[in-house]
Amino acid sequence: MSQFTPDADWLHWHLSPSKPAFKVPEGAVDAHCHVFGPAAQFPFAPERKYTPCDASKHQLWALRDHLGFSRNVIVQATCHGADNRAMVDALASSQGLARGVATVKATISDDELHALHNAGVRGVRFNFVKRLVDALPFDELNTIATRIKKLGWHIVIYFESQDLPDLYDFFTALPTTVVVDHMGRPDVTKPVDGPEFALFLKLLEENEHFWSKVSCPERLSVAGPNNHYADVIPFAKMVVERFPERVLWGTDWPHPNLKSHMPDDGALVDMIPKIAPTAELQRKLLIDNPMRLYWAD
Numbered sequence: 182m183s184q185f186t187p188d189a190d191w192l193h194w195h196l197s198p199s200k201p202a203f204k205v206p207e208g209a210v211d212a213h214c215h216v217f218g219p220a221a222q223f224p225f226a227p228e229r230k231y232t233p234c235d236a237s238k239h240q241l242w243a244l245r246d247h248l249g250f251s252r253n254v255i256v257q258a259t260c261h262g263a264d265n266r267a268m269v270d271a272l273a274s275s276q277g278l279a280r281g282v283a284t285v286k287a288t289i290s291d292d293e294l295h296a297l298h299n300a301g302v303r304g305v306r307f308n309f310v311k312r313l314v315d316a317l318p319f320d321e322l323n324t325i326a327t328r329i330k331k332l333g334w335h336i337v338i339y340f341e342s343q344d345l346p347d348l349y350d351f352f353t354a355l356p357t358t359v360v361v362d363h364m365g366r367p368d369v370t371k372p373v374d375g376p377e378f379a380l381f382l383k384l385l386e387e388n389e390h391f392w393s394k395v396s397c398p399e400r401l402s403v404a405g406p407n408n409h410y411a412d413v414i415p416f417a418k419m420v421v422e423r424f425p426e427r428v429l430w431g432t433d434w435p436h437p438n439l440k441s442h443m444p445d446d447g448a449l450v451d452m453i454p455k456i457a458p459t460a461e462l463q464r465k466l467l468i469d470n471p472m473r474l475y476w477a478d
């Protein structure tokens with residue numbers, strides 16, 4: 182038992198996801214997922230904005246196997262702050278089948294950065310979603326960017342679409358490969374060919390070092406699970422087809438902060454052929470791209 186009680190409105194992740202009808206290609210990577218705790222071993226950060234239920238590395242490996250995936254990219258979740266121990270512990274027990282994206286402070290030492298690298302970390306996450314974090318000032322983020330560039334790492338950015346105009350110039354000046362979480366969280370009630378999504382597309386179009394995760398239909402959809410998140414498909418399909426070499430896909434297990442419904446991870450996998458309709462697009466999305474970014478060595 183730990184001293185942490187999950188938030189009252191916290192939905193537990195799906196305990197018996199369906200077996201997807203879509204068979205992912207051999208070697209597929211779930212390139213966006215998290216581990217939470219276990220809190221008794223890896224306490225949540227005092228500055229966190231939510232308290233989740235535990236979601237352990239063993240439970241993540243079980244999901245990976247059940248869905249037919251081979252590898253994971255574990256993204257440090259905000260509930261652990263800049264204490265990367267739970268994520269690093271998962272990488273250490275993955276037998277090389279997981280890589281990580283860390284959260285670090287500008288004051289991190291070179292030794293600590295190298296230890297993260299040796300553990301399998303290949304990127305840092307800059308989070309601008311206000312309900313999740315108090316974002317670091319730009320100068321601190323720039324210091325981190327310059328330091329992690331030396332390790333060949335990339336930067337994952339998480340923001341909501343309404344904030345992109347203000348963040349655009351900061352993002353495009355970043356010195357490394359940049360991966361946008363969840364397509365910049367578009368408002369899918371707006372047209373896919375409208376001005377808001379056009380700004381996100383321009384970001385990728387004009388900056389060849391920008392990538393996007395085409396993940397999280399369950400967060401973006403208004404149509405919801407009963408309609409198979411159909412309203413998200415045109416957005417994700419457009420990104421996959423326009424930038425096939427720069428897209429990643431992930432489950433987002435254990436789905437932090439979902440309050441209206443918890444997705445069936447098998448159903449999320451079954452969306453892949455709808456957004457990446459050919460075998461070639463699926464191979465790039467699930468294997469070639471994540472392997473290039475996370476297992477280049």
Ligand code: 0GY
Nearest residue numbers: 257258259260313433437438
């Ligand atoms: C996600 C989404 C969320 C949370 C986090 O690190 C986190 O706490 O990533 C969210 O609530 O939108 O992408 O996993």
